Amino acid sequence: MNKVEQSMKTVDHMPLFEVFIRSRRGLDHKHVGSLHANSSEQALEYARDCYTRRSEGGSIWVVRSSDIVASQEEDASSFHDPMDDKPYRHAAHYVLPDAISNM
Amino acid sequence: MTETVNNQALFRYVLALGDDALILGQRLSEWCSAGPFLEEDLALANVALDYLGRARMFFEYAARVEGGGRTEDDLAFGRTVREYHNHLLYELPRGDFAFTMARQLVVDLYNVEYLSALSNSRDETLAAIAARCLKESQYHLRRSREWVVRLGDGTDESHSRVQKAFDELWGYTHELFKPDKNEQALTEIGVAVDCCEIREKWNRQFDAILAEATLERPDDGWAIDGGRKGIHTEAFCSLLAELQYMQRAYPGLEW
Numbered sequence: 001m002n003k004v005e006q007s008m009k010t011v012d013h014m015p016l017f018e019v020f021i022r023s024r025r026g027l028d029h030k031h032v033g034s035l036h037a038n039s040s041e042q043a044l045e046y047a048r049d050c051y052t053r054r055s056e057g058g059s060i061w062v063v064r065s066s067d068i069v070a071s072q073e074e075d076a077s078s079f080h081d082p083m084d085d086k087p088y089r090h091a092a093h094y095v096l097p098d099a100i101s102n103m
Numbered sequence: 104m105t106e107t108v109n110n111q112a113l114f115r116y117v118l119a120l121g122d123d124a125l126i127l128g129q130r131l132s133e134w135c136s137a138g139p140f141l142e143e144d145l146a147l148a149n150v151a152l153d154y155l156g157r158a159r160m161f162f163e164y165a166a167r168v169e170g171g172g173r174t175e176d177d178l179a180f181g182r183t184v185r186e187y188h189n190h191l192l193y194e195l196p197r198g199d200f201a202f203t204m205a206r207q208l209v210v211d212l213y214n215v216e217y218l219s220a221l222s223n224s225r226d227e228t229l230a231a232i233a234a235r236c237l238k239e240s241q242y243h244l245r246r247s248r249e250w251v252v253r254l255g256d257g258t259d260e261s262h263s264r265v266q267k268a269f270d271e272l273w274g275y276t277h278e279l280f281k282p283d284k285n286e287q288a289l290t291e292i293g294v295a296v297d298c299c300e301i302r303e304k305w306n307r308q309f310d311a312i313l314a315e316a317t318l319e320r321p322d323d324g325w326a327i328d329g330g331r332k333g334i335h336t337e338a339f340c341s342l343l344a345e346l347q348y349m350q351r352a353y354p355g356l357e358w
Contacts, residue, residue, distance in 0.1 A: 036141075036142055045245065046142040046146055049146035050145050053149060
């Protein structure tokens, strides 16, 4: 077994975590990537080491990838398509007052 | 600082602290690209970098105290074996991952106590450096503590490896708590840390972590020192050869 295979075998036993980082107070946590770890505590530490060494973040979330429930490709027709012909649901025709600059 | 502080004594003290950081940082950096898996590889390399950064701060200050025109690079790369005064524990070969983590636990526990004390030093520069490094060491301790518990309370193999690691390095830990005359003189005037004083606290925390990891505290008995006098182990020479190679081959080379 070469080194890469060995290393992949090591992480086979470790769950995958998704990492979310909030760069500044007031902003949202953004997904930045994923990593392997043995526990959520360790995942938090690795997230710090892998993703925030250049002060990218003030707050970190980690969550087991397996705990994320995601919509699937085959859901698209029932989930998303019905919205296509309902332009009135968008605020596209709304004229912003001059005083509002950050939208 | 008052002029009662002997510059030569302060220089030696700061230089030894820099040597501790440089040599451990060099040892840890050997794991770069050889870590057990990618995440740990990055995390361990970060710790190594923290130590190299620490070494720079101490050497830069040592060079200033010496006032003889030597730079931090001269101090890091330009000395011979006997002129390095790091504790022997730091130069021991990196061993397996269990050994590296066992050593880190010993060192991290020690540094958290040592740097807390040093941050109250009468020497303002040392106090400021210590305050900065303390935060790093607190994080390092979180890691090494978790790893030692994980390995100790893990499989039969991980347990026996980390127990063996502590048995092997135990004789080298006593030196950490044995001040030399130079240090003692600086402690008396409130500059250096009294490392005897932190031993009890270190012991208590160490024993608690060992118990959690289902490991046995090694027997006292064999103890060795010499690092602070410049007397090193055999493994130190090859470490230094690799560390100094570039500056020896191309003196004054800059990136």
